Amino acid sequence: GAGVSQSPSNKVTEKGKDVELRCDPISGHTALYWYRQSLGQGLEFLIYFQGNSAPDKSGLPSDRFSAERTGGSVSTLTIQRTQQEDSAVYLCASSPSALATGNEQFFGPGTRLTVL
């Protein structure tokens, strides 16, 4: 594939609803990262996956956030019981490996989430 793709590009939801955001990484990339870009917090790391290993969830802001990666490829970020402060652009990035120092991360276009 050409690059990292994300869907949907925009999502508007009501407070309290659950949302799922999808990321398709570059084919062959074993590392996948989720970041959040918001007005108040800038760009912040959420979670990353390396191959089939257990993810590093150290950046998730609350237990309402979770992510999974099926078959070492596509990833879904789920936010349960959304709150207005969850409104942000959610960015996905992939890289050839998280194990090699300093690999470039390639970013997708993001999903803009608006919680009303």
Next chain:
Amino acid sequence: AQSVSQHNHHVILSEAASLELGCNYSYGGTVNLFWYVQYPGQHLQLLLKYFSGDPLVKGIKGFEAEFIKSKFSFNLRKPSVQWSDTAEYFCAVNGNNAGNMLTFGGGTRLMVKP
């Protein structure tokens, strides 16, 4: 914990002016340093990166950055900006941590007037 500071939040320049965007990081160990750019309506793209070796790094579109270890800095420079350089610029580091997740600065919005 590592952190990154970009002191200039908004910069306005005229075409052909020289550019320098500041980036300072806080981390006690070996770091890898990056500058990413986000053009209007586009996704983040890598401008340049530093891992080791020559502290003066050249990237795409005439940009360069200098790693000064003693100052914990990695400032971005361009001798002559163009209108097409209008974008938001992000400095980022990873401290050889497991997973290589990036810590970003707050970003600098650059507007170049034609």
